[in-house]
Amino acid sequence: MKKTDFIRKFNVNIDMAVEAHEILRGEIGEEVPGVRMTKAEFDHATVTKIDIETDQGVQEMGRPKGSYITIDAPEIRQNDYLVHNEISEVLAQELIDLMKLNDNSSILIVGLGNWNATPDALGPQVIDKTLVTRHLFQLSPDELKGKLRKVSAIAPGVLGITGIETAEVIRGLVEHVKPDWVIAIDALAAGSLERIGTSIQIADTGISPGSGVGNQRVGINEETLGCKVLAIGLPTVVNAAIIAHSCLEGVLDELKTSPSLYKLYKGFSPNALEHILSQALSPYSNNLMVTPKEIDTLIKSAARIIAGALGIALHPGITREEYQTYLQ
Amino acid sequence: MKKTDFIRKFNVNIDMAVEAHEILRGEIGEEVPGVRMTKAEFDHATVTKIDIETDQGVQEMGRPKGSYITIDAPEIRQNDYLVHNEISEVLAQELIDLMKLNDNSSILIVGLGNWNATPDALGPQVIDKTLVTRHLFQLSPDELKGKLRKVSAIAPGVLGITGIETAEVIRGLVEHVKPDWVIAIDALAAGSLERIGTSIQIADTGISPGSGVGNQRVGINEETLGCKVLAIGLPTVVNAAIIAHSCLEGVLDELKTSPSLYKLYKGFSPNALEHILSQALSPYSNNLMVTPKEIDTLIKSAARIIAGALGIALHPGITREEYQTYLQ
C-alpha cells in the first residue's frame, strides 16, 4: 500500500507540508508540479521553503496556496540552551521576513491545544512565556512605539474543555481585538518519528480544518478570521498507525529479497493489510498517539524557543539578552 | 469619618450589596428608600434578598436596579463536606428561581479572575469543576434534552495575562455562542473580615465596572453583552484600608468614654485622618489585600460549592449523588 493511499485510508494527519511533499516526490519520482522548494543552511538548522503556487500544486499537496517553511533543527531535542537561542533567531528571522510588520502592527497570539495533555500543550505553554503588551499601549503609547509592538495572547482551550469550537472563540476575539495578524501555535502530528521535536513549521496559510493533534474542525485562516494568519507548529506525536505501517513496509522490504515471495506479498489484498493494521491498533482506530517518554522536557524547550523567537520578531526594541530574560 | 465617606475617599470596593445596605442603614438610621430587603432561614444558611426598585434606591446604593441575594453560610469555612452540599442546594434553588430556564436554554459560564493569584482564582477554579455539555448537543441533541442543558465555560484570564479587556473577550464569545444567560463567577472584596469565605452573593444585574478583586473596568451585564447576566461572587479579601479604618474607629470608640477627649478627637481634621491612613498603607494605596493564610483551601471549598450548585441548577436530570461526583 502506497503511503499516500495508507494515509488517506486511515485518515492519518500529516501536518507538515515538507513530509507530504517528500512522500509525493518519492512516489511520483519527480518534482511535484506547481510546487517550488528551496533550501538554506544555518549553523544549527536547515530551512526548507515549499511554495504551493498553482491549483495543480494545491490538488497534489492537499493544502492551500502559500508558503510552508520548515526549520529542521535536531538539537531542539538536546538540552543545549545556547543552541536553542540560535534556533530562536533563525525562526525569528523567518517570521520577520514573512510578516513585514510596521510600528503600528498589532498581533494576537493564540496557543491552540489542551493544557491538560502534555503532548498537546505546546500552544498554551508558548502563551505562558509570551510577553503581552497590548494593554500597556493604553497608558503610554508614544513611549513604547518603536520598542514594543501591540501583542495580545490567549490559550482558548479545546472543545472538550469549553464546549465551544476553538475557531469560534478566536473569531470573537479577532472581531474585538482587530489584530493585523493572528499567530496560531499548535502541536503537530508528524509522518515519521524523526520529526518529533526536531522541526518547526511556519505556514502563512494558517491552519486548515482537521489538522493538529487535537484535530481542529474549523479552519483558522484569513478566510474564517478576516485577518492574516500565521501558523507555527512543532510535531510532538506520530499517529500509531504510522508505526504499524512502517512495520508492514519493513516486512515488504525483507520479502523483496526473494522475487517469488515478493510477488506473493504484493498479491495480498489491500483489505488484508487494512485488517492487520486495524487489529494491531484495536480497540482504537486513528486516535492513538506515539510520543517519547521525555515529552515534557521537549515541549518545554520548544515553547521556550518559539516564545523567544516571537519576542525577537515582534518587538523591535528588545535586545537579544533581554528577550531571553522575558521567557520566564 | 463616616464609613461611606471613607469608602468613597479611599476608593475602596465594597462588592456586596448587603454590606453597602448595612452601612447605609446604620448611618441614616432607617430604611433606605427604594430598597426592599427580605430574609429566609435555612439549616445552614440565611438568605437575604435586597431589591433595588427605584431610581432613588439606585442612587443611594450606587448600584443598578435588580435583585442582590446574599447567602450567609459561615460553615463554608469549615471542612464539613456534607454541610457544603446543603449550601450548594440552597444556592442552586436561588439560581433556579432567578433564571427560570427552559429545556433549550443555553448558558455560558465565565470564570473571572487571575488563576495565578490564589485570592483571585475563584472563577477559574469553578470553571475547572464545571460540567461542559454544549458540544455534546451536536452529536445527540434529543437524547440529552430534559437531562442536560447546553453549558459552555471559559476562564478568559485577566488584562495583564492576555492584553485584552476581559469584557471584550466575553463579548466576542457571546456573539458566537449566543447563550441565553451568562453566569460570571468572581472573587469579591468584602467590607469586613467576617464576610471572607462566609457569604455568596448572586446578582441578576451582572457585574458593574470597577468591582471585584481584579477591578473589572468594563461592565459585564445585559447592556454590554446583549443577554441576561447573572453574577455569583464570594468575598476572598478585604482591602487593607478597611483594617486601618477599623483601628481608627476603635480609638474613637475608646475616646468616647471621655467627653472632652472625644470632642478633641472629633476636631481632628479629616486630612489628618487621611494622612494617618495613607501612612499606614504606604507605599501602597488602595491595592493591598488582606486575606487569611488558609485562602487556598477556602477557595477550593467555595469553588466546589458553587460548581455543585451550577450542576444542580443547570442540568435537570442530574441527581444529587451524581453532581457531587462531577466535581472532580
Next chain:
Amino acid sequence: MKKTDFIRKFNVNIDMAVEAHEILRGEIGEEVPGVRMTKAEFDHATVTKIDIETDQGVQEMGRPKGSYITIDAPEIRQNDYLVHNEISEVLAQELIDLMKLNDNSSILIVGLGNWNATPDALGPQVIDKTLVTRHLFQLSPDELKGKLRKVSAIAPGVLGITGIETAEVIRGLVEHVKPDWVIAIDALAAGSLERIGTSIQIADTGISPGSGVGNQRVGINEETLGCKVLAIGLPTVVNAAIIAHSCLEGVLDELKTSPSLYKLYKGFSPNALEHILSQALSPYSNNLMVTPKEIDTLIKSAARIIAGALGIALHPGITREEYQTYLQ
C-alpha cells in the same frame, strides 16, 4: 518470535502480572506451575487474583511471591460517574481484605510519576485528591479514632525533576513517618491496548525495579523500605514496540493461510524481524509510548476512582456520600 522472547529482547515492560500470566499460559498451553488464579465477577468489574506461591512460579512469572489482583472494568474509560463509584467500592473492598488495618494503623500514600507528563501523572493526581489526616492526630487523637486513620501523602517527583532516586526519597520519609503501610500509586505500561484505562492492578509485593512508565530503578517494597508495601497501578500507555510486534504477528497470521508461505516466513531470521522492528521505531528504541488522545480525562477519572477507594478503605468512619465529596 514468541511474545515472551520479543518482550525480553526489546526490554519491553509488561507491568501487569495478569498479562504476563496470559502470555505464558498461551505459550505453554497449560497452567503455569506455582501460580494460582481465581476470578470473581461484580456488576461492573471482574476481579482476577493471581497468587505466585512457589519459587518456580517466581521464575516463570519473573515476579516476587505475592498476590496480584486485577480489577477489569472497561467502564473506567466511560464518563458514567455512578459506575465509577461502584468500581471504587470494588477496589476498596480488595484493599480492605488485603491490608487488614486496625484503628491505629498509619499509612503513607506515595504518588509516583511525573506530574508534567500527563500519561505518567496518575500518582500525583491521586495525591491531589487524597484526604490527608496524619497531622490532625496531633491535636485531637481520641476524637478521630475509629473515624479516620493516620494518612500522610506525597508525590515525590521523578529523578529528572529532583536529581534524587524516588526510592531514596521514600526511604527517608518512611524512616521518619514510620507508617505501617506504604501505598504506591503508579501509571503502568500495558502489554496490549485494551488494557489502557480499563484495569487496575493491586500488588502486595510493592514495586519491583524497572517497572512503571517512568522505569523505577530501585524497588519500592518491604525489603527496601522495611514496612509493608502495596502497589496500585493502572495502565496508561503501551510501549510502541508492542504495536509493531502486533503488526508482524498479523502478517504471520495472514501467511498462515498458505502453508508454504508460512514455512518461508517462519524461516525469517530473528535478526531480520528485529531489524524491521528497530527500523519502525527508529530513532527511538524502547522509550516510545502509545497513548490515546483523551489521556487527560482518562487519568482524571482513574485518579478519582483510586482516591475514592482509598477514602473508603482507609477511613472507617467516612460514609459513601462523604467520600465522594472529599474527592475535590
Next chain:
Amino acid sequence: MKKTDFIRKFNVNIDMAVEAHEILRGEIGEEVPGVRMTKAEFDHATVTKIDIETDQGVQEMGRPKGSYITIDAPEIRQNDYLVHNEISEVLAQELIDLMKLNDNSSILIVGLGNWNATPDALGPQVIDKTLVTRHLFQLSPDELKGKLRKVSAIAPGVLGITGIETAEVIRGLVEHVKPDWVIAIDALAAGSLERIGTSIQIADTGISPGSGVGNQRVGINEETLGCKVLAIGLPTVVNAAIIAHSCLEGVLDELKTSPSLYKLYKGFSPNALEHILSQALSPYSNNLMVTPKEIDTLIKSAARIIAGALGIALHPGITREEYQTYLQ
C-alpha cells in the same frame, strides 16, 4: 505600645533580622550590643550584613548567632529584566562568599511553602526553575566536574498537604542525599510594607522554628539536619496586625502635637489598645496576611532572580548568558 512589645504580644513574625535590628536600635537609641552591622552599595542594591556575635546579641535579637545578609533592591518590583539579572549577580556573589564550595560540593535546594497559595509559593517556584544535576553525575562524573556541581531540589509541600512536618521530610532526604549544604528558600513575613518584594535575606543559620509565612514549627538548621543550612527568603506579606499597629501609632503621632492630649493617650491602658487591635482583626487573630494585588508577578520575578543566582553561584562553568536561559 513599643513595637517590640506589640510584636511579642500579638505573636507577629518579623522574619528579617535587619528589621528586628532597626526596631531595637530605634528603641534603645544606640548600637545593639553583640551585633555588628556593615553596608555595601551596588548599582541596583544595598547589601546590609548583620552579624550576631555574642550571647547578648542572641538574646536581644531573638535569633541564633550567625550572619544575616539583606539585599535591598526595590527594582525587584519593577519589570526591568536586565536589572533583575544584576540583582541575581549580587545575590550570587554573596552566596559564593558565604558557602565557599569546592568542586565536589553537593547541594540540596528545598523550596518551602505552599504552591497552592500564591503569597507562600516562592520556594516551590524557585525549585521549578532550578537546574538539577545530581543524577547526571552517575553517568559522566568526570565530564561534568568543574562545570557543574551536584544539585538536587525538592518542594516538599506543607503540613496541611502531606500530613508530615516539612522538617521531617527534609531530614529524611538529607540522610540519604548527604548534601554538604541545604539551601532553604521561603517566602517571609515582613515588618513593614516597604519590604514586600524589595529585599532578599540570606541567613547562614538556616530557619528557626516558627518563622516564615507558613510558620515552620520545627527548625531547619545545622542542629536538626546535621549539615550546613543556608536560608534565602523574600518578604511577600505583612501580618495585618502591623497595619493596625501603624494606624494606632499614626494617631499617637498626631496627638503628640498637643502635649496634654499626648499625655492622655499615653495613659490609655495597654489592654484598651490590645482590644482595639483585636477588634479590627476579628474574627481572625494573627493569621491574616496583607499582600499586594500583583503578588503573582512579584513572586515570578523573585523566583527568577533567586534561581538565576543559584545557577551562577552553584555551577562554576555556566556563563552569564547560559544561566538566563536555564530559567525556563
